[in-house]
Amino acid sequence: MAKRIELKNVSVFYGDFRAVDDVTLNIEPRTVTAFIGPSGCGKSTLIRTLNRMHEVIPGAHVDGKVLMDGRNLYGPDVDPVDVRRQVGMVFQRPNPFPTMSIRDNVLAGYKLNNARVAKSDADDVVEKSLKRANLWKEVKDRLDKPGGGLSGGQQQRLCIARAIAVEPEVLLMDEPTSALDPISTLAIEDLVSELKQEYTIVIVTHNMQQAGRISDKTAFFNIDGAGEPGKLIEFDDTATIFANPTKKMTEDYISGRFG
Amino acid sequence: MARTSIRLNRWFLPLLALASCGISSIAVTIPVTPTSAPFNFLGAIALGAVIYAILSFLITLIAQGPRVAKDRMMTTLVLVAFAIAVVPLVSLISTVVTLGLARFDREFLTSSMRNVVGQGGGALHAIIGTLEITSIAAMISIPIGLLTAIYLVEYGRGRLARAVTALVDVMTGIPSIVAGLFAFAVFALFFGPGIRMGFAGAVALSVLMIPVVVRSSEEMLRIVPSELREASYALGVPKWLTVLKVVLPTAVAGLVTGIMISIARVIGETAPLLIVAGFTQSMNYNPFNERMMTLPVFVYFSYSSQGTDTQAYLDRAWAGALTLIVIVMVLNLGARLVSRIARPHTSR
Amino acid sequence: MANARSQVPKKRGDVVFSGLVTASGIAILVTLSAVAIFLVVESLPAFNPTADIGNAPDGFWAYVTPLVFGTLLAAVLALIFATPLAIGIGLFISHYAPRRIASSLGYVVDLLAAIPSVVYGLWGIQVLAPTVQPIYQWLNENLGWFPPFAGPVSGTGRTILTVSFVLAIMILPIMSALAREIFLQTPKLNEEAALALGATRWEMIQLSVLPFARSGLLSSAMLGLGRAVGETMAVAMVLSPAAVITFALITPTNPSTIASTIALDFPEAAGLNVNALIAAGLVLFVITMAVNITARGIITRHARKVAF
Numbered sequence: 001m002a003k004r005i006e007l008k009n010v011s012v013f014y015g016d017f018r019a020v021d022d023v024t025l026n027i028e029p030r031t032v033t034a035f036i037g038p039s040g041c042g043k044s045t046l047i048r049t050l051n052r053m054h055e056v057i058p059g060a061h062v063d064g065k066v067l068m069d070g071r072n073l074y075g076p077d078v079d080p081v082d083v084r085r086q087v088g089m090v091f092q093r094p095n096p097f098p099t100m101s102i103r104d105n106v107l108a109g110y111k112l113n114n115a116r117v118a119k120s121d122a123d124d125v126v127e128k129s130l131k132r133a134n135l136w137k138e139v140k141d142r143l144d145k146p147g148g149g150l151s152g153g154q155q156q157r158l159c160i161a162r163a164i165a166v167e168p169e170v171l172l173m174d175e176p177t178s179a180l181d182p183i184s185t186l187a188i189e190d191l192v193s194e195l196k197q198e199y200t201i202v203i204v205t206h207n208m209q210q211a212g213r214i215s216d217k218t219a220f221f222n223i224d225g226a227g228e229p230g231k232l233i234e235f236d237d238t239a240t241i242f243a244n245p246t247k248k249m250t251e252d253y254i255s256g257r258f259g
Numbered sequence: 260m261a262r263t264s265i266r267l268n269r270w271f272l273p274l275l276a277l278a279s280c281g282i283s284s285i286a287v288t289i290p291v292t293p294t295s296a297p298f299n300f301l302g303a304i305a306l307g308a309v310i311y312a313i314l315s316f317l318i319t320l321i322a323q324g325p326r327v328a329k330d331r332m333m334t335t336l337v338l339v340a341f342a343i344a345v346v347p348l349v350s351l352i353s354t355v356v357t358l359g360l361a362r363f364d365r366e367f368l369t370s371s372m373r374n375v376v377g378q379g380g381g382a383l384h385a386i387i388g389t390l391e392i393t394s395i396a397a398m399i400s401i402p403i404g405l406l407t408a409i410y411l412v413e414y415g416r417g418r419l420a421r422a423v424t425a426l427v428d429v430m431t432g433i434p435s436i437v438a439g440l441f442a443f444a445v446f447a448l449f450f451g452p453g454i455r456m457g458f459a460g461a462v463a464l465s466v467l468m469i470p471v472v473v474r475s476s477e478e479m480l481r482i483v484p485s486e487l488r489e490a491s492y493a494l495g496v497p498k499w500l501t502v503l504k505v506v507l508p509t510a511v512a513g514l515v516t517g518i519m520i521s522i523a524r525v526i527g528e529t530a531p532l533l534i535v536a537g538f539t540q541s542m543n544y545n546p547f548n549e550r551m552m553t554l555p556v557f558v559y560f561s562y563s564s565q566g567t568d569t570q571a572y573l574d575r576a577w578a579g580a581l582t583l584i585v586i587v588m589v590l591n592l593g594a595r596l597v598s599r600i601a602r603p604h605t606s607r
Numbered sequence: 608m609a610n611a612r613s614q615v616p617k618k619r620g621d622v623v624f625s626g627l628v629t630a631s632g633i634a635i636l637v638t639l640s641a642v643a644i645f646l647v648v649e650s651l652p653a654f655n656p657t658a659d660i661g662n663a664p665d666g667f668w669a670y671v672t673p674l675v676f677g678t679l680l681a682a683v684l685a686l687i688f689a690t691p692l693a694i695g696i697g698l699f700i701s702h703y704a705p706r707r708i709a710s711s712l713g714y715v716v717d718l719l720a721a722i723p724s725v726v727y728g729l730w731g732i733q734v735l736a737p738t739v740q741p742i743y744q745w746l747n748e749n750l751g752w753f754p755p756f757a758g759p760v761s762g763t764g765r766t767i768l769t770v771s772f773v774l775a776i777m778i779l780p781i782m783s784a785l786a787r788e789i790f791l792q793t794p795k796l797n798e799e800a801a802l803a804l805g806a807t808r809w810e811m812i813q814l815s816v817l818p819f820a821r822s823g824l825l826s827s828a829m830l831g832l833g834r835a836v837g838e839t840m841a842v843a844m845v846l847s848p849a850a851v852i853t854f855a856l857i858t859p860t861n862p863s864t865i866a867s868t869i870a871l872d873f874p875e876a877a878g879l880n881v882n883a884l885i886a887a888g889l890v891l892f893v894i895t896m897a898v899n900i901t902a903r904g905i906i907t908r909h910a911r912k913v914a915f
Binding site: 301326327329330333334336337338339340341343344345347348350351354355358402403406407409410411413414415419420422423426427428429430431432433434435436437438440441443444445447448452466469473497498499500502503523526527528529530533534537538555558559562563576577580583584587588591 | 620621623624625627628629630631632633634635636638639641642645646648649691692694695696698699700703712715716718719721722723724725726727728729730732733734735738776779783807808809810812833836837838839840843844866869870873874877881884885888889891892895896898899900903
């Protein structure tokens with residue numbers, strides 16, 4: 001199920017403005033890759049190119065190739081909507097649908113697309129996804145209650161369950177814990193470590209220690225100045241980046257001299 | 260700043276207000292004591308307010324200095340402004356209720372004016388006419404208004420969207436009588452100048468209703484957080500399904516409220532209906548055929564064309580006014596209830 | 608259960624739906640153009656200088672000018688009465704009333720907007736006119752040298768001054784609601800700066816709130832003016848009309864407004880008289896549009912200045 005992602009010379013534009021410049025890196029299946037870097041360096045922009053979400057903004061486009069198991073997501077006959085069905089995303093602020101119950105939230109990927117799901121299958125999917133997201137025990141008695149009535153950490157796990165219910169190849173997480181308290185953060189980090197056994201995960205994080213805790217490989221991005229494009233500075237095993245980085249800029253960032 | 264100011268007791272000002280009213284009550288009664296004129300309530304209050312304003316200003320001036328006195332005067336003026344707004348409201352509602360109750364009976368609500376001269380008769384034909392015409396107007400305006408709002412919020416970019424939004428603004432400013440003239444002009448073109456038709460009235464009302472629906476729906480749709488749309492796109496849901504199944508259900512309470520308020524606004528419109536729907540004394544269920552009576556026109560007509568026994572006509576006019584106000588208030592309160600109950604529960 | 612649905616149905620859904628909503632937007636354009644076109648077409652016969660219009664023996668423009676005068680007179684008077692009240696009410700709700708009941712009080716004032724204009728008309732005739740008639744009497748006796756208060760005094764009180772009172776009450780809710788919004792948007796920092804300098808509440812309002820609100824109040828005044836200009840039924844019912852140009856406000860001969868004339872004359876009108884009335888409606892439409900566009904212009908200029 002998990003897929004291999006290759007970015008080849010990817011540059012991201014908003015209209016004429018180049019936001020990210022020439023990124024090339026490979027992400028292996030069943031690994032956790034962290035994108036780190038100071039604010040505005042383009043890491044959120046880049047992660048959104050992996051499921052073509054940045055195109056929601058009018059005028060945004062991409063140069064270069066993004067290959068998933070060899071298939072270019074930006075090929076001429078590829079529908080962005082299809083891409084998004086195969087790549088799941090979890091956002092910085094939990095966003096369960098307030099008009100839907102917990103059960104319907106998990107099934108949202110099917111229901112919103114008018115996909116027919118047999119009731120018994122649906123129950124299985126809900127249970128499996130919530131269990132995988134470590135939320136089943138807490139909500140199994142109130143599946144019909146609205147999705148908005150949970151705590152922040154629970155809502156985020158619900159969003160994760162929703163994302164994995166459609167069995168994507170890849171899971172993208174854009175600062176998933178920055179709006180949560182430390183205990184919920186820990187719960188989600190543990191979850192990520194479990195999920196990587198089945199999915200390829202890419203996570204953007206502001207929190208270097210988090211990257212150090214949960215990722216296998218880390219990509220460090222930086223920006224020369226305001227209005228300049230973000231660039232990939234270094235991409236390596238997490239242990240190497242944190243203990244023994246190659247570039248000086250990486251070391252400066254890790255040790256807190258800027259950012 | 261050498262003078263220290265005397266703190267006035269908390270109860271001083273309210274007592275002063277009462278005293279002023281007492282003085283003014285005496286003042287308005289004495290000149291007319293020989294006659295048995297009714298107590299000039301309004302005059303007493305108005306005079307009392309003036310006395311209070313002057314006295315409070317002077318006393319504050321002496322006790323606390325000019326700056327505080329000026330502040331006191333402005334506070335009084337602001338309160339008076341509010342009171343002046345409330346007085347007509349109270350007068351209006353109490354007049355409508357007291358004078359309208361005289362004929363607000365079963366006969367009024369269940370019979371028309373057919374063959375009625377003088378006493379008796381009712382407004383059933385007008386009530387039915389109002390319901391029919393307003394429903395047709397709603398059936399035209401709600402889809403167009405809602406879809407246009409969706410266009411402006413979710414899809415519109417560039418010149419067309421800017422033109423549409425500017426024109427919706429222009430439409431909000433069309434006087435109701437001009438909308439009536441427009442409907443007349445359109446139907447006269449096809450049917451000749453003598454045409455009067457319930458449906459034409461509905462068209463005129465739609466011209467007035469559409470911009471209200473567009474503006475309020477637009478606001479409600481913009482309030483839906485963009486993160487919900489993003490979550491839906493990230494699940495691979497195409498845009499039109501996102502709008503239909505995520506945005507609209509989230510905004511539905513506000514949309515319904517806005518629609519109810521727009522209906523409340525047009526249901527009392529008289530001028531356009533006077534022009535194109537005309538007036539009649541009998542029931543007419545067919546909006547495409549001949550004149551149709553509506554409640555606001557009924558009120559106007561009952562007043563302006565009084566036959567023998569003017570009191571009966573006047574009573575019917577007020578009863579019609581009461582019915583109209585009841586309907587409008589029910590719609591307004593209903594809209595508030597809907598918005599309070601059906602609001603989606605977002606995270607705490 | 609990974610979905611690999613065919614693309615075609617979904618693409619069609621997007622195309623159909625976006626086409627539908629765009630068509631709806633275009634329908635607005637079409638409707639408005641239709642309004643303008645139809646009005647112009649039906650008005651043209653009246654503009655012809657040789658036309659023989661029963662109600663307008665001296666030609667259309669001689670017919671409509673007193674009506675324009677009456678429309679503007681009533682509306683401007685209404686504005687003069689309503690503006691200070693609207694500002695006072697707006698201030699009361701935004702800065703003087705206790706927090707807990709402030710929004711309920713706002714709702715009370717907004718109730719005035721819900722009342723249909725026929726009801727205002729009835730009330731104007733039956734309650735307001737008789738109440739103010741004695742005041743007109745007094746004004747004429749004591750201040751009759753001032754042209755607006757010149758006699759002879761109307762016995763019923765149904766004069767253009769009364770009409771402007773009713774109009775003022777009718778436009779009060781929208782103007783005070785707008786004023787309220789504008790006052791509430793004053794930056795808290797400016798207000799607190801004034802208070803910290805020891806200003807009284809009124810001084811703070813003078814220093815921080817009113818200057819900030821100036822253009823917003825101006826545009827709300829224009830919107831109120833636009834409403835007053837277009838108001839029909841209350842005027843038609845309360846006024847005893849005569850198409851004259853005069854500034855005497857308390858006599859039985861009063862200038863009429865365009866809207867009320869159309870409402871009163873249309874049901875019985877025929878032939879060219881109909882065209883003349885429609886042409887008058889077109890003139891009214893132009894006036895309201897001019898007022899509204901000015902109001903929107905003021906709002907956008909203010910928004911640009913204040914945006915940060």
